[in-house]
Amino acid sequence: MTPTYLWAPPPVVSLPVSGRGERLPVNRVFCVGRNYHAHALEMGKPVDKRVERPFYFTKSPQAVVASGVTVAYPPETTSYHHEIELVLVVGQAGFRIAAAQAHAHIFGYACGLDMTRRDLQLAARDKGRPWDLGKDVEQSAVCSAVLPMPGVVIEHAAIALSVNGITRQQSDVNQLIWNLREILADLSLFYHLQPGDLIFTGTPEGVGAVQPGDRLSGQVAGVGEVALTVGPPA
Ligand code: MN
Numbered sequence: 001m002t003p004t005y006l007w008a009p010p011p012v013v014s015l016p017v018s019g020r021g022e023r024l025p026v027n028r029v030f031c032v033g034r035n036y037h038a039h040a041l042e043m044g045k046p047v048d049k050r051v052e053r054p055f056y057f058t059k060s061p062q063a064v065v066a067s068g069v070t071v072a073y074p075p076e077t078t079s080y081h082h083e084i085e086l087v088l089v090v091g092q093a094g095f096r097i098a099a100a101q102a103h104a105h106i107f108g109y110a111c112g113l114d115m116t117r118r119d120l121q122l123a124a125r126d127k128g129r130p131w132d133l134g135k136d137v138e139q140s141a142v143c144s145a146v147l148p149m150p151g152v153v154i155e156h157a158a159i160a161l162s163v164n165g166i167t168r169q170q171s172d173v174n175q176l177i178w179n180l181r182e183i184l185a186d187l188s189l190f191y192h193l194q195p196g197d198l199i200f201t202g203t204p205e206g207v208g209a210v211q212p213g214d215r216l217s218g219q220v221a222g223v224g225e226v227a228l229t230v231g232p233p234a
Contacts, residue, residue, distance in 0.1 A: 010062070012026075013025070013062060014026060015064070015146050016066065016146070017108075017145060017148060018145045018146065018147045018148065018224070019148070020148070024089065025196050026061045026198060027061065027090075027197045028058065028194070028196075028197045029058060029060070029064060029198045030187060030198065031056060031057050031059060031085075031114055031135065031200040032055075032178065032200065032201050033056065034055070034177070035176050035202025036171060036202055036203065037177060038175070039205045039206075042205050042206075042207070053186065054177075054183060056187060057131050057132075057135050059135060059136045059141045063136060063139060063140050064142075066145075067145070067224075067225070068227050069139070069142070069229070070229040070230075070231045071140075071230065071231060072230075072234035073212045073230055073231065074115075074138065074140070074233075074234075075233070076117065077119055078119060079117065079118040079119040080115060080118070080209060081118040082115060082161055082169070082208065082218075083169075084111070084169050084204070085202060086111065086157070086159060086173050086201045087111065087112040088184075089106070089108050089196075090106070090107060090194065090197040090199070091105065091108070092105045093105075093192065094184070095192045095193070097188040099185040102153065102181040103151045103152065105184055105188075106149065106184075107146070107195065108147050108149045109146070109147055109149055109154060109223045110146045110224060110226075111226040112144070112200055113140075113141075113143075113216065113218060114135070115139075115142065116135055116137070117133065117134045119134075120133045120134040121134025141200070142226055143226065144223070144224040147223055147224055153181060154173055154180060155174060155179070156172055157172065158170075158171075158172055158221040159173055159219070159220045161216065162217050162218075163210060164215055165215075168207075169204050169218075170206065171204030171205065173201075175204060176201060183201060187199065210230050211230065212233065214229070215228075215230075216229070
């Protein structure tokens with residue numbers, strides 16, 4: 001029997017898929033923290049891979065918005081930062097995935113922006129509080145169309161972000177501290193990964209604040225482009 005609800009259930013969050021009529025339904029949004037050395041350094045938190053493991057935070061799937069949108073400058077911040085990232089899209093469920101088998105769980109990739117209320121994130125970080133108010137910001141997970149690349153592990157690709165035509169972030173995915181196989185293996189120790197899970201794999205150095213009116217354009221070579229315009233405060 002079809003259940004009835006008190007009100008209309010929230011819509012399915014989805015992304016367009018390049019070359020396909022079907023859209024990709026988004027399940028969860030995982031984000032890797034501090035996964036490029038130069039970015040970890042600019043945050044004042046260098047990473048020693050020999051003694052550390054990756055760590056994660058999440059965004060609500062409802063925070064996902066498609067590339068090309070204008071998003072109002074968010075409330076309760078004076079330091080809204082851009083983070084360009086390669087986004088891995090899980091296509092096959094997996095738990096305790098072996099790194100050598102990680103490719104089998106990849107559907108494809110997108111180019112994403114992990115927009116961040118940096119002032120709130122750092123205040124929380126320094127008080128030992130959760131990062132949600134800094135990271136799980138409404139409309140903060142900006143995502144390009146998903147490019148199907150089943151079974152392909154991206155090992156190097158130029159990644160860059162410009163604001164109003166001026167380059168702010170520029171690196172290569174080969175600079176990831178924990179590579180895509182290692183992330184899938186580690187994250188799947190904690191979660192039963194599902195098709196439609198998005199993994200924002202971390203941002204390179206050069207993060208910085210945006211202002212109302214700014215136009216952001218990011219690229220991951222061979223994957224796609226993501227665009228965002230920052231609107232006036234809501
Ligand atoms: Mn990030």
